[in-house]
Amino acid sequence: MSLIDRKLTLNTKHIAKHxxxxxxxxxxxxxxxxxHIFNDEATMEAVTQAILEKGELTGVVRxxxxxxxxxxxxxxxxxxxxxxxxxxYYAEMKVKGNKYHVIPRTKPS
Numbered sequence: 077m078s079l080i081d082r083k084l085t086l087n088t089k090h091i092a093k094h095x096x097x098x099x100x101x102x103x104x105x106x107x108x109x110x111x112h113i114f115n116d117e118a119t120m121e122a123v124t125q126a127i128l129e130k131g132e133l134t135g136v137v138r139x140x141x142x143x144x145x146x147x148x149x150x151x152x153x154x155x156x157x158x159x160x161x162x163x164x165y166y167a168e169m170k171v172k173g174n175k176y177h178v179i180p181r182t183k184p185s
Contacts, residue, residue: 082174090177105157112164112180114152123151123167124178134184140170144184152180
């Protein structure tokens, strides 16, 4: 059973910037100095399903409902412009209206 009681549509414009080795990820890394990316697309899809089934509503931040879940294994990592990597065990689903996207994070927003 899902916490969200409406049909959601994936906001595809955010997918590539949270996947490794995409041009969008590289652009964000150059712009921001760091990026949060999933291990791969399959992990992103599994995380989405897990959040829909077991995630917790963490609140509304900057106009988005936020749902999150901690995982026992890293779902992604934070990479910095200097090449350092930090494993990420938390992921968040941001929902606005009926559109959503997921982001690996260090902790809830």
